[in-house]
Structure formats: C-alpha cells, structure tokens
Amino acid sequence: MARRGRDRDEEELPEDEPLYIISVAARMVGMHEQTLRYYERMGIIRPARSKGRIRLYSRRDIDRLRQVQRLIDELGVNLAGAEAILKLREHIAALERQIEDLRRELQAYRDRLLPAPAYHQSSDEGQDQNVR
Incomplete structure (x- = not known):
C-alpha cells in the first residue's frame, strides 16, 4: 500500500521535478551511469x-x-541523429x-470586434448575395 501512495505523490509532482540520483536513473532506463554522464x-x-x-534526474529526463x-x-538511429530528432520534436511542440x-x-x-450575432448575420447576407 505504501507503493500506491508514493506513485500518487510522484504523479502530483511536476514533470521536471528532480527526483532520481544517477544510479537510480540509469537503472530505470537500463543504461550505464557513464552513458548518462556522456549524454550530459x-x-x-x-x-x-x-x-x-x-x-x-526528473521524469522528463527519464522520458x-x-x-x-x-x-x-x-x-537504428545514431546518437547525433537521435539528438537532432529530439530537438526537432521540441521545436515542433x-x-x-x-x-x-x-x-x-x-x-x-x-x-x-464583432459581436457573435452581427458576425453570423453579415456572413449569412454575404452568402445570399453570392447565390443570386
């Protein structure tokens, strides 16, 4: 039951809240600590x-x-390609x-500028004129 409370607490924290030391972060993503240092x-x-x-490391970092x-x-993307893709995704977002x-x-x-009824009325009149 303590696990559920901790999960709920983590969900309430902002995505960029620093939570995990390097050994925990490395274990979470299945990488060596040195790999995380290199990526940094x-x-x-x-x-x-x-x-x-x-x-x-925050949950955003882990993601x-x-x-x-x-x-x-x-x-099969190399590291430079992965970095470029992530930067492009951030730019798109x-x-x-x-x-x-x-x-x-x-x-x-x-x-x-235009109250809703006046906008719809003028738009309807424009359509009527185009039909004739």
Whole structure:
C-alpha cells in the first residue's frame, strides 16, 4: 500500500521535478551511469544538481533518455541523429504551442470586434448575395 501512495505523490509532482540520483536513473532506463554522464557532456540531457552537486534526474529526463534509447535501439538511429530528432520534436511542440496561442489571440480579437450575432448575420447576407 505504501507503493500506491508514493506513485500518487510522484504523479502530483511536476514533470521536471528532480527526483532520481544517477544510479537510480540509469537503472530505470537500463543504461550505464557513464552513458548518462556522456549524454550530459553531449548536451542531450541536462539533469539538475543538488547543493552537493549530485545529479538529479526528473521524469522528463527519464522520458528523454528512453526516447534516445528507443531511437538508437529500435530504429537504428545514431546518437547525433537521435539528438537532432529530439530537438526537432521540441521545436515542433514549441511551434504548436505558438500556433495555439495565436489562435486564441485571433479569437479574442474576433470576439471584441464583432459581436457573435452581427458576425453570423453579415456572413449569412454575404452568402445570399453570392447565390443570386
């Protein structure tokens, strides 16, 4: 039962909360600790550091390591390719967030400029004129 409580606590923590020391993180992803250090030197992963300079990995870090591992092991991508793919995914996600922000902003402008009934009425009139 204690396990369930811990799982619930982990789910409530932010994805980027530093939780795991390097030995635990390495065991979670099935990699050697030295591999995680190498990935850090290469800039693929950036774990947080404790006050004592101990590496602390978040769930987001663990997910990223698993993605790298899957790209390399299952898809045959080399490390440089895996890094490029992950960076492109991050860029795409940022662009998607930007698009969504712009859509909300556009809708806010529409809502302020044209009240809903007037917008629909003028749009209906335009269609009637095109039909004639």
